[in-house]
Amino acid sequence: MGFCRVPSAPAADVLIKGDGVAGTNAATVALGMGAQVTLSTVRLRFCDALRPSLVVARTIFSTRASIVDLVTKADLVIGAVCVGLPHQNSLPAQ
Secondary structure (H helix, E strand, C coil), X not given: CCCCCCCCCCCCEEEEECXXXXXXXXXXXXXXXXXXXXXXXXXXXXXXXXXXXHCXXXXXECCHHHHXXXXXXXXXXXXXXXXXXXXXXXXXXX
16 A cells, blocks of 8 residues: 555645654655655754755754654654664764
């Protein structure tokens, strides 16, 4: 079963939590389907510098308050965060 946008319907509002391979691929697919995409990350500079193809996606800094606000408004929420890895706390220098 595929997902396609009906021309008269408003675009889906998609929230993606995570900016890694899975998150950026999910954003690319959702953008290609005409969705309004919000990418939630803790690495804004990293995301903006390495993901130029996602310029039409909205990028926000991931906080508890922003996630709570956006989850209530989103039509679809995709969790693409890798948790529990030893290198998780070693983010690139800003």
